[in-house]
Amino acid sequence: MLRILTALALLPVSAAAAPLDWLPPDLPPAPADGPALCPGAFLTPAQGRAVLDAALKQFPDRASWEACASHLRGSIQSGLNLSPWPRRTPLDPVIRDRRVHDGYSVENVAFESVPGCFVTGNLYRPLRAEGACAVVLSTHGHTPVPATDGEYGRHGRFTDAMQLRCAALARMGAIVLSIDMFAHGDGIAIYGAAAHRQPIALTIQTWNAMRALDFLLSLEGADPRRVAVSGESGGGTQSFLLAALDARVTLSVPVVMVSAHFFGGCPCESSLPIHRSPGHFASNAMIAALAAPRPQLVVSDGKDWTLNVPEVEYPFLRRIYGYFGVERQVANVHLADEGHDYGPSKRAAMYRFVASRFGLDLAAVLTPAGDIDESRGRVESPATMRFFNEANPVPDRALRAGAAVDEAVRRQQRPE
Numbered sequence: 574m575l576r577i578l579t580a581l582a583l584l585p586v587s588a589a590a591a592p593l594d595w596l597p598p599d600l601p602p603a604p605a606d607g608p609a610l611c612p613g614a615f616l617t618p619a620q621g622r623a624v625l626d627a628a629l630k631q632f633p634d635r636a637s638w639e640a641c642a643s644h645l646r647g648s649i650q651s652g653l654n655l656s657p658w659p660r661r662t663p664l665d666p667v668i669r670d671r672r673v674h675d676g677y678s679v680e681n682v683a684f685e686s687v688p689g690c691f692v693t694g695n696l697y698r699p700l701r702a703e704g705a706c707a708v709v710l711s712t713h714g715h716t717p718v719p720a721t722d723g724e725y726g727r728h729g730r731f732t733d734a735m736q737l738r739c740a741a742l743a744r745m746g747a748i749v750l751s752i753d754m755f756a757h758g759d760g761i762a763i764y765g766a767a768a769h770r771q772p773i774a775l776t777i778q779t780w781n782a783m784r785a786l787d788f789l790l791s792l793e794g795a796d797p798r799r800v801a802v803s804g805e806s807g808g809g810t811q812s813f814l815l816a817a818l819d820a821r822v823t824l825s826v827p828v829v830m831v832s833a834h835f836f837g838g839c840p841c842e843s844s845l846p847i848h849r850s851p852g853h854f855a856s857n858a859m860i861a862a863l864a865a866p867r868p869q870l871v872v873s874d875g876k877d878w879t880l881n882v883p884e885v886e887y888p889f890l891r892r893i894y895g896y897f898g899v900e901r902q903v904a905n906v907h908l909a910d911e912g913h914d915y916g917p918s919k920r921a922a923m924y925r926f927v928a929s930r931f932g933l934d935l936a937a938v939l940t941p942a943g944d945i946d947e948s949r950g951r952v953e954s955p956a957t958m959r960f961f962n963e964a965n966p967v968p969d970r971a972l973r974a975g976a977a978v979d980e981a982v983r984r985q986q987r988p989e
Contacts, residue, residue, distance in 0.1 A: 621834030659985035677743035707799035714806025740950030817863035835878035866897035875909035
């Protein structure tokens with residue numbers, strides 16, 4: 574039976590102001606009025622590097638960094654419009670349509686992160702688990718939808734890459750949940766695709782990810798000591814934000830997104846002042862550093878904004894992890910000849926990292942020669958994986974617009 578968690582283990586936050594005179598002087602000026610947003614390539618690569626260098630000078634040891642980290646968490650929470658944290662309302666989860674494949678099962682899942690806001694996804698479980706299982710939250714980026722597939726086509730959590738990585742992790746012994754971005758996948762039928770480009774998408778995706786951990790950790794056999802999150806692109810943003818704000822995440826793998834100069838090109842990543850306010854500044858590399866000292870693998874490539882990770886972002890992360898005496902807990906796999914995706918070599922790096930830290934059965938996805946083999950994973954059709962369909966329509970109580978979801982979140986922040 575599912576056990577609904579009523580408390581969220583969050584890392585400490587602080588709302589105290591901090592001076593910003595340590596920042597390089599040539600950064601783009603903040604607007605005189607309105608929120609200070611950092612869309613897309615907000616900085617040049619040189620400016621991004623200079624910010625990280627200045628941060629290391631301003632916060633040269635563990636004590637100063639921990640004070641900075643506490644302040645940044647509070648500022649990010651406030652920027653997300655999630656301060657105070659909303660109340661934990663019942664998830665009312667529904668799990669159905671179980672399919673059994675080679676070494677794992679798949680089910681369709683929905684739960685409510687706030688009343689009337691449905692989070693939809695797929696739950697992958699190992700068939701032969703012994704003892705408590707590690708849990709993994711899989712987030713996705715902005716995969717283009719082929720015109721021939723229509724609005725419910727093979728994108729987001731329906732992609733081959735997402736299905737294969739979830740199946741492989743389940744065969745290795747983990748319980749895995751893949752969830753839709755707000756107003757993606759099943760959410761298109763509820764909110765319409767245009768709702769994803771509203772600021773509420775950034776707020777609710779962060780809250781949905783936290784509630785997804787509530788759901789995962791309520792499952793029988795879930796191990797709260799082994800909790801991972803991984804996603805690519807916009808899903809990478811979700812991954813490092815969740816790891817920064819939620820102490821239950823014990824391992825993170827943000828893929829093709831950790832950058833000192835690029836802040837996210839979609840409103841679901843940079844439409845709210847999470848990176849900059851009158852009292853704080855944090856690039857995505859600095860937000861990723863808030864996961865220290867918990868294990869983190871940063872996957873980067875040579876054909877997008879992560880091309881400088883080996884020389885810029887990764888040394889910064891190693892310095893921060895070094896403050897805690899755990900430099901080896903952060904790693905970088907850089908694929909200089911690859912581009913912006915969660916392709917086979919990126920997934921292979923993730924499998925090996927998670928298996929080494931969580932004690933998963935890597936042999937379950939290896940060939941006799943020691944190469945990663947995902948061929949035993951089944952790629953299902955989007956129609957099979959969707960939670961809502963003609964037989965299971967969207968409930969009448971579902972909120973149908975971004976503004977309604979925003980109000981529902983705010984309602985849970987008000988005194989009862």
